[in-house]
Amino acid sequence: MIPLPLSTIAEITGGALHGPPDVMVSGPVVIDSRAVEPGALFAALKGDRVDGHDFVSAARAAGAVAVLAQRTVDDGPAVVVADVKEALGRLARGVLERLPDVTVVAVTGSAGKTSTKDFIGQVAGRAGPTVFPPGSFNNELGLPLTVLRADASTRHLVLEMGARGIGHIAYLTGIARPGVGVVLNVGTAHVGEFGSRENIARAKGEMVEAVPPGGAAVLNADDDLVAAMASRTEAEVVTFGRSPDATVRAEGESLDDLGRARFTLVTPEGSAPVALRLHGAHAVPNALAAAAALRATGMALSDIATGLSEAGPVSRWRMEVTERADGVTVVNDAYNANPDSMRAALDVLAHMARGRRAYAVLGEMGELGALSTAEHAKIGEHAARSGVAGLVVVGANAAAMADGARRVRSWTGECVQVDDVGAAVTAVGGRLAPPDVVLVKASRIAGLERVAEALLLEDAR
Secondary structure (H helix, E strand, C coil): CCCEEHHHHHHHHCCEEECCCCCEECCCEECCHHHCCCCCEEECCECCCCEHHHHHHHHHHHCCCEEEECCCCCCCCEEECCCHHHHHHHHHHHHHHCCCCCEEEEEECCCCHHHHHHHHHHHHCCCCCEECCCCCCCCCCHHHHHHCCCCCCCCEEEEECCCCCCCHHHHHHHHCCCCEEEECCCCCCCHHHHCCHHHHHHHHCHHHHHCCCCCEEEEECCCHHHHHHHHHCCCEEEEEECCCCCCEEEEEEEECCCCEEEEEEEECCEEEEEEEEEECCCHHHHHHHHHHHHHHCCCCHHHHHHHHHHCCCCCCCCCEEEECCCCCEEEECCCCCCHHHHHHHHHHHHHHCCCCCEEEEECCCCCCHHHHHHHHHHHHHHHHHCCCCEEEEECHHHCHHHHHHHCCCCCCCEEEEECCHHHHHHHHHCCCCCCCEEEEECCHHHCCHHHHHHHHHHHHC
16 A cells, blocks of 8 residues: 555544554555554454454554554554444545556456456556456455555556445445446346346446546447446447457467367457467456456557466466376366356366266355256256266255256266265265366355365375
């Protein structure tokens, strides 16, 4: 964060100043006392299980020069506010207003946000100092904390914006207004919370409504609900996709033996070859969205193509492919799941396993509401039709996957239902033999990354 006196932080957040006004916050803003560095501002968040106010002393001992809190806890320098989370948003907005040379690039969509953000962040770093969050810091807490990592040297701030309802993205763009706003897709993820894909589109479109004239709205030409958002923005509209009408598109796609895409990146300025290091054909639209966004920031085509080809996985548990010493390949895609990403992962598995046996360990896809049973059954059918030798379904909420798989009469594979992670490890571990390939995937709540980790630990024994 840029250095600020405590009096300015109080002014920005609307809080009450306690202590000397000239105390200078020169370090990061943190919510974990264990992450405090000298000069830091410690934000004492009160959660359901942990109250940050209980850790103020530890934060000060570690070097925090001031505290952002909802009540006074000692005589040390502090700014007391009504709501720490909201105050962090106001502080982030205030800091960003003091960084006029920063270009904000923001990404939303039902699937692919994190991978696209990681593409943009890595490639933008070639053009100047860039801040982008690890993992999915895409909510009303994670986003301001990311913004507050920017300083006077930052040239690109790449943000991921998620939504659980109408108005959420509007709130986030109120903190960090994007100069380039990207909408990837409108799928069935979170349909249980929104009620319909149309409501999801309404929420995601808040992104392009926030982009000012002179900015760029980057929209998926292959998704009708996203393409229709062009009417909701005064910014320049740039499209991406496989459509021949897209501003930025891919031609000549192919996959190598590990499912990594190769294609020609086509733009109005010319074309260039791209060879992705990420796995799966579904990485191509994310790369195209990143290319369109980077082009809107002024990057040259050659730098974009080279950067995309060099970009690697940044966020954990997203198509992590590891070959064990015994020849078994483990694909850990357990960070999150929705019907679209689940089908895409199964397609990658089928491609990678050509000539080898494929196994899938699948768990619950959350937030599908009334569509849950039907969507889980469809994924089971997709797994069976993709030719997996074995399907391990984990948890009662995913049971319909097994029903769906068993409905595919032509399938000759095996389906096993288990209750938990431990049983899943036992079920799949006893069936694997070199050179099998196994995919592990579910929504975050299922915790199936522990299955992948256990399978890799078996290799170390």
